[in-house]
Amino acid sequence: MPKVISYTPPWLSRPSPGAALFSSPAPKDPASSKNTKDAPYLGPSRTLARRGNEVLTVVDNQIRWSSLTRLKDEWQQRARSKNQSNDTESGAPYRILTVPVYDQIRQIIPSPNGAFLAIVADHTVYIAVLPDSAHLSTADSSPIRVKTYQLGPTTHVIPESPVVSALWHPLGVYSNLAGCLVTVTEDAVVRVWELDRNNHWSFDRPTVAADLRKLVDGTSSDQDFAPSGFGKNKGFSSDYVDMEVASARFGGVGSEKEDAWAAMTLWIAMKPGDLYALCPLLPSKWRAPSAAVPSLSAAIIPKMSVLEEDPLDYGDQLAACRQQYEWLAELDNQEPLQIIPGSATEPESEILTRPANLGAIPKLQGPFRVDTGDYADDLDLCDMLVIAAKADTDALMMGEEDELTLNSGGDKLSATVICLSSLSGRVYLCLETGGVEGQWLPKARKNAFRVPDSEQSDLLLLEALDTVEEDRRTSDTWPMFSPDAHSRYNFFVTTSHSVVFISLSSWIQRLEDELQSEDTSGSAFRLQILCEGNASILESIIKVDDASISSSQPAHLPASLVYHDYDLGYLLLTSHACDPYAAVLEKPNFFPSFSLETGAQQTDSPTVPPHRPPYQVPSILYSDSPLEFFVDKHVPHRYRSSLKEKVLLSPATLDLVAAAHRILSAHTNALERAASDLFRRCERLQGELRDQLGQVADVADRIKGVSSEISEDGQRKEGSRSTAALDERLKEAKDRQTELVQRYEAIRNKVLKSGGRPLSEKESSWFAEVEALSQSFDKERKEESAEQISQRLESVKEIASELLTEAKSVASRIPTATEPNTPGSPSSAQPRVPQRLQRAKIADAMKMVERESAVIESITTRLARLNTMV
Template sequence: MPRVLSYTPPWLSRGAPGFDVFNQSNAKGKGPYRPGSGPARTSAPGPKRTIANRGNEIFVAVGNEIRWANLLHLKEAGQEKEKHGFRKSWKNSPGIDTRGELDQVYRTLKTNVSGQITELSIAPNNDFMAICTSHTVHIALLPDSAHLVSDDTGPIRLKTFHLGPTSHVLDSSPLAAVLWHPLGRHGRCIVTVTSDANLRLWEFNRDNRNSFGEPELSIDLKKLASGVDSMEDFQAARIDDKSGYTPDSFEMEVASACFGATSKVNSRGWNPMTLWVAMKNGDIYALCPLLPKKWEYPSLGRPFLRSLALPVQARDQISGHGDDDAFDQQTSDQQREWFAGIRGDLDENPRTGELLEVYTRPVYPGPIPRLQGPFIFDPDVDVDDSEVTDIAVLNPTNDAEAEDEEDAGRDDPPVSIICVATNQGKMHVCLEFEGVEGEWLPMESATGIIPLYDCPLLQRFETVEFQTKDGNEVSCHPIFTADAKGGASVFVSTETGVYFVGMTGWVRPLYDELSNFERDGAALRIEAILRGAGSLLESIVHYRQDQYGDRLSSTAACVAMANVELGYFLLASEGSQPHAIIIDAPDSDYYADGHPVVPYEYDEVTGPKLPEPWPAYQPPQSLFDFQSQLPKFMENVPERHKFLLKEEIRMSTATLNILTQAHRVLVNETQLLGQAASSLFTRCQRLQDELRDQLRKANDVANQIEDITGEEEATQEGELTGSKKIDARIEQVKAKQKELVERTERIRQKLSKAGTRELSDKERAWFAEVDRMKAGLLDSSPPEEGEEPTPSRRLVQIRKLKDDLLQQVHQLGTEEPAEKKGDDEVKVPSEFRKKKVQQIMELLDRESAMVEAATKKLRRLTVASGGY
């Protein structure tokens, strides 16, 4: 469970410079709130994605105006404002020239977008931004951050391109989803889905305006759902095309769409190229693979392709060729043909310099995949009486920022967590165990047999209910926001607040069980996990509607940020009021290693209960944007009756008519003022009660501290209390420590003596002999008469004898024979002489070997005796 550290900081509260970024009163085309002037026109109910972030920078859409600000600069400006007096108005502080500082708070980004902006979406490479209205999409080229913080604080006109000027216009169907493709080359691929089930994939280039006019791929999902072979025309209809009524027009009304993985980092399998589409009636479809002509992946993308190819190869080895496996065999053949057509080249990212692998989409089996679905829910899931508002697909193992070395080599189970939100304030959490793979329609067959496909199943895990209906009125339109830290958790934004849904408690055990190869008892363990504790639901932000008289004020969906400068930061807005939450979410709490959630309070009953943070009181927006209609009424009084306003009141028909009309004007204004005053009075009373509780808790903590460190006397029973008790405990611990050290020393001495024993007579004689041998080896003096020579002396004599013999042999071998020899000389044959010399050399070698062996033995004995 995320622990909230603090709510909206002072630098985003009213009066601070950060508040002006969200203020709607000074927006272009957005006048102040006028009570009694009629309801405001809204494009669609529910929160809008009108806040986008690029690191610490935020882009906020207020009406049809876009504002840019840096949260770090807002924080510094708020701290600077506190130095000059936070209670004074930011615009009316006397003696302080805030004009220059106010211009630095935010910058206005001008565009040619007409109409109220409903969504802002930043491209993956942070260089483009999609600006969406209810029917149109504009792609804006974002300037660099250094250019936005320049000295020139005036408005900046963005260079924008109308995406699909003949496709996304007011005459066509409204937009249901605008998504950046996670594998788009240089982040310049976007997918648009309209409510009439028309999907378009755009690959644009700022140097080619034609790329913004026509989509690279256009698909009509209604035609694709009933398609038989890939040779049919599945292109989305244009504005001029006339189409009659079909049942699919009602059944396939798109509510939202999302990709199976929002980032290509650490993503595996088919997830980043799988588009999930949710219909308003509850049907869910999958489109895989949906790829542009050129798609990229980091240079280490070979494991990504390997994760796609290995299941195909494994299925080819175990699949049969019977009639029951005809569809599987066809899918395997198509996937194998698709893999064979992939071609890759190395490319460098022009912004980051990262080395990328750019792949070309295969020509066969075709760019349009088969529409898989609808996915069948469990019979106990009743979605007929509700309307789906948004869909989110989670893959915790794929979206993790860091993985252990052991987990990196482990194959993740093909399990996807599909979350579906409905307008009844419920979220259905479903599991898809089979995994979505690439499938295509078959080529036109000569047999003419129409293939039949089985609808995949979705296993419902639980239903989370975070808001109920007010009577019979459905006023909830939740949308999802991905967690900045990844993992199995999402944020849900509604008209009444922001909720956190954490699923790590059961997702991690389930993934570990499915990744384990131990099959014995697996079904029982998985069933126990599914029946165990469910997801964690926590209300993070609660919009207090009693503060706002205008219930039609726009609500912005939250954005989650996690960085070093801001920490774990959550930002949303309701009307002109920003709401920010600073959350303490360490890895050991609810994101990593499957440990249980760390509670905010101590487990001990006697431990101090820390007070929970409480959002600061925000005055009603209607008080600041209030403009009385009474002066306008006074001007519209007829001339013949204006004299009655300056005289004493007289009972007449004209006077009664004027008072009646004035009452109609003032009744709404006084009612709003009364509600604001009542709310302030109620909160003041609540503040007093909370202050009493805080004082009581502080008194309890002070008593506990006094009991621990206070100077109190001994009780009647002789027990010590306060600091004396602590000092006695410390002395007792010191004495115990000293006793343990002494005991350890005694044991060590006993162990050292336990390893020694007395020597026997033979051991003493052997060591004496070794000592004599050692002395003999060191003594090389010549022996006396009658004394036995030592080994060293014998070695010296042998070496001397060897040298003499070698010298004599050398002389005999080099001596020339005499010219004349007498008859009496003994003649020795040369062969005999050589043989004798050879014998002598062998004897010398043998003697040398014996000497060396004796030397080595003596050296070993010397080492052994010395080591002892």
């Protein structure tokens, strides 16, 4: 769990120039002031993007670029020189990227190589060519017009279905001239765009387009799954309601450490709660990691061999596996178009073409559903995050002498993790254990295998978390996921008023260790205990106060960004109402060491006390007067000449004064609320300072009292208080510390032994006995009432007391061995038992044992004979 070291750094706060990056200047034209309340927006808001240490943000529907490292360095230089007079003379600390987008920009998504920027409005998509950092970091701060292409001028333009998600394909081929973008609209249409600046047709028409509402009922690959043209009657179907897309994500990032099918799988989340998967969804040219094709071979070929042993029982699965084999065979016989050499961050990869023996549109798999246990049918999903399963290196390296070190580190799980968010602010953490593989529809010909039934698959719900407080839930809350920079199983959730951190790392590691353990005895018990506990850790990082929310500003935070750099540190960044909100986090230590001397966990960084978020000055306090454009906007032309004359008491003058009063009263009301909030903060700060001073004074008095009893040589003065109490407290603390260390070592050794060796027969039988006793007790408890149990308990107590009394009376009558003249004493004069009689009794006992042994052997022989006959 990362600790918050500090909140918004000073180089992003006012009056530093870095704060101007997110601030909105006064409108220059009344027509430019748009009322966003007339058309409320309910959807993803991703108006912040990063490219390395750079940041791209949308302010007043204009895209701004800046370098956070540059902003920090300039602030540090000015702080050292103490020259604050140059702040007003220097230019803006950002560059404006001029793009021909007139609708409200909702999302900006940079390409993986940083060469392109996808700009998503309500119904239009633009692709802008981003200049490099050196060109944007010049001293010139004037706006720069970038080369922009409209994506699908006849596709994403009319207000029919808005664009929900725009994703850069993780296996696409990227350069300064080419890229691959996937767009998903609300009406469940998926389009793959293979962009090429040398071919303008690539921006007009997608290479792959599929209507999922048609594909869900598809029976043959020869059918037409293309989206319906504009103006055509689409009819009505129940799928139009159930298949309204909320979000889409790829199942992987194209790494060789993850499952080979993951980066080819496009997951689509529908608003009611169903999930679908398209696998494999590839462009005509795609980048294959070095371990992708061998991993697919190691998974498909053994599976096909097993299914061919019994083709009658596994006919459908065998046919689907043969499709995968044919697709893989064509892929394996290709010569790479290009080999991309590896680097320090990325391994070597190959450029391959998509196999042509099967269609480009795969079969739609699903629906995958989450059983939340609620009575509501619709979950109202908003966003999703998919974490791919790790690559199966054991199957890949079977029969090889060398070991493949792909899974370095323990942050891997052999199952897919799917995180979903809903409008209520709840986050669902799910596991998909079956695995999604490539599937295609069959061709329309005779004697072809029938389509495998697309039955509903349930996702394993791990936990449901509430990220929004009940009193702050609004109808426009749209939680969005942002991946962490340190672990795949850590992520941030941005809501309308806050940013929370969720971690699955520790739970995932324990689950994977249990799944990969060779000792299966007691595994069900340990998995049950593991699943009954908390699977995640939730921590609130940033909260926006209601007082800082202006009615004229959008009420939702954009999806937060995570930076991890030597210059910036571990930084979380978002913005709201023209103000940046950031948090400098402590780098997590996933393997803390335990000190046996102190009994505490040791980390590389010191413990940092919590900080309060700094006060953000409301934008209303530094905004211009709203009466600046009052005359141009509210006064008709025929009355403007009368403004320079004497004021006359007339209805026109009354209307003019009333209009000015309405505008000015709204402005002064906002000023009053901002000033009152500042006054309340100052009063609270004074009270807290008084409390802190009182605590400091108390500690000072205690220190003074202790130091007054100690002389300069370190010895206690004569006549001072006795040291017995202090010595006793110190001894108790040391004993307590030693006891804690011993308990920790005992628990640690016990855990290591339980997880590192198989259970013995005695332990296994003990587990079985405890479980049988528990079941019998539960059964008896259900059959008997509470009164019967209480009666039985009372009778048992009475019998126990009677037996105890009788035992005491018997013990009192038996003489002790130490008393003289007793049979047990050496000097006893009573007659002893003769040895001849003792031998006779022992002989009789031995004969009895032999007879019983003979009876047991005969019974065993008869049972064995009966089993042989059966």
